[in-house]
Amino acid sequence: xxxxxxxxxxxxxxxxxxxxxxxxxxxxxxxxxxxxxxxxQPFMLGWYGLGKPSSIRSYAxxxxxxxxxxxxxxxxxxxxxxxxxxxxxxxxxxxxxxxGGDELFLLDHxxxxxxxxxxxxxxxxxxxxxxxxxxxxxxVKTAGQVWLADADLLNWQRAEEPVAIQxxxxxxxxxxxxxxxxxxxxxxxxxxLERVLLDLHSGRIFGPIGVFIYDxxxxxxxxxxxSGLILWFRGRRNGKxxxxx
Amino acid sequence: MTWSLPALVSAASVYExxxxxxxxxxxxxxxxxxxxxxxxxxxxxxxxxxxxxYPALRLRYWCQAAxxxxxxxxxGKELPITVGIIIxxxxxxxxxxxxxRENRGGEVATPAFTDQFINAELEESNKLDVRIDGxxxxxxxxxxxTRLATMALFLHxxxxxxxx
Numbered sequence: 001x002x003x004x005x006x007x008x009x010x011x012x013x014x015x016x017x018x019x020x021x022x023x024x025x026x027x028x029x030x031x032x033x034x035x036x037x038x039x040x041q042p043f044m045l046g047w048y049g050l051g052k053p054s055s056i057r058s059y060a061x062x063x064x065x066x067x068x069x070x071x072x073x074x075x076x077x078x079x080x081x082x083x084x085x086x087x088x089x090x091x092x093x094x095x096x097x098x099x100g101g102d103e104l105f106l107l108d109h110x111x112x113x114x115x116x117x118x119x120x121x122x123x124x125x126x127x128x129x130x131x132x133x134x135x136x137x138x139x140v141k142t143a144g145q146v147w148l149a150d151a152d153l154l155n156w157q158r159a160e161e162p163v164a165i166q167x168x169x170x171x172x173x174x175x176x177x178x179x180x181x182x183x184x185x186x187x188x189x190x191x192x193l194e195r196v197l198l199d200l201h202s203g204r205i206f207g208p209i210g211v212f213i214y215d216x217x218x219x220x221x222x223x224x225x226x227s228g229l230i231l232w233f234r235g236r237r238n239g240k241x242x243x244x245x
Numbered sequence: 246m247t248w249s250l251p252a253l254v255s256a257a258s259v260y261e262x263x264x265x266x267x268x269x270x271x272x273x274x275x276x277x278x279x280x281x282x283x284x285x286x287x288x289x290x291x292x293x294x295x296x297x298x299y300p301a302l303r304l305r306y307w308c309q310a311a312x313x314x315x316x317x318x319x320x321g322k323e324l325p326i327t328v329g330i331i332i333x334x335x336x337x338x339x340x341x342x343x344x345x346r347e348n349r350g351g352e353v354a355t356p357a358f359t360d361q362f363i364n365a366e367l368e369e370s371n372k373l374d375v376r377i378d379g380x381x382x383x384x385x386x387x388x389x390x391t392r393l394a395t396m397a398l399f400l401h402x403x404x405x406x407x408x409x
Contacts, residue, residue: 114302121263154278154305 350383
């Protein structure tokens with residue numbers, strides 16, 4: 001029993017010390033400012049699932065940039081809409097037009113949503129590209145077909161004959177600083193230090209396995225208490241026996 | 246190791262497509278769409294009716310004679326409900342839920358509920374002149390549809406459709 005108690009004790013000492021220190025820090029997190037301090041190290045952001053977008057595709061629209069990162073659309077570094085599967089963006093002078101596979105987003109120059117235009121009522125084929133024809137006529141390419149909008153983007157006509165579209169929108173490398181800002185907005189500020197400590201304290205930072213291991217450590221502590229009591233009683237009894245002799 | 250927040254898993258129920266709605270509204274020959282900008286004096290009225298700004302600066306609508314058709318979105322509890330509303334001579338001719346995305350409260354898509362809006366019109370206080378009975382468990386969706394019906398009647402009054 002004594003050997004088992006010693007082994008469990010040595011095993012649990014680091015855990016106990018960590019629980020004591022982290023518990024004290026959590027108890028005083030407001031005073032220590034832990035709830036205000038954000039953990040923004042890339043490793044920790046990745047650990048919390050706040051990963052980088054698989055890619056940032058940017059399109060120059062006049063002096064501004066429209067960028068797709070994950071499912072988000074950004075006007076410069078401002079989030080303006082959610083468009084899964086963005087395929088391109090253009091400006092017809094009055095509006096910015098961003099295309100997803102099955103919808104178009106019309107935005108004013110401040111990034112405010114003017115209209116969301118589902119593509120399904122116009123064509124069953126998904127949008128493959130967006131571009132500009134002469135006179136800034138917005139054009140959309142679907143499987144083997146080209147569609148031309150009217151000036152207000154209210155009506156769309158399928159081009160009956162092949163048309164030479166002036167340009168199809170294609171991604172361009174945005175300035176590095178802008179890409180960094182988009183990345184920062186996409187990933188957010190990160191969890192607070194208090195949250196990280198709470199998750200460390202509970203084991204949840206390691207997921208379900210972490211919680212299970214912490215359960216085992218808690219049981220070890222329970223065993224230590226009981227085995228300690230037993231050893232104490234035994235020692236006391238043995239001591240009394242020796243005194244009688 | 247990473248974990249993520251529980252995802253909102255919801256299958257949208259599509260009851261009517263835009264083409265079907267317009268075909269129904271205008272006897273198989275829908276007119277070209279028009280645009281109504283939600284700016285100027287309309288913006289604060291819409292904000293008052295919905296309790297928030299409508300999430301777009303312009304709306305398209307379809308108008309023929311004194312009839313107008315509107316496709317509007319409003320959040321129920323967490324997700325938008327898409328509703329098609331037909332108005333004629335300042336009365337609601339028909340209101341139908343086109344797409345319902347919430348997990349609960351889909352009963353608002355049944356004609357038993359939406360028929361309550363038929364012939365409703367706008368009072369001077371910008372409220373419906375009929376009482377819409379709620380559905381237990383779908384209170385937020387009921388409120389959303391009522392707000393959209395009110396908004397559509399107001400928008401109709403802002404168009405030339407009202408003059409036929």
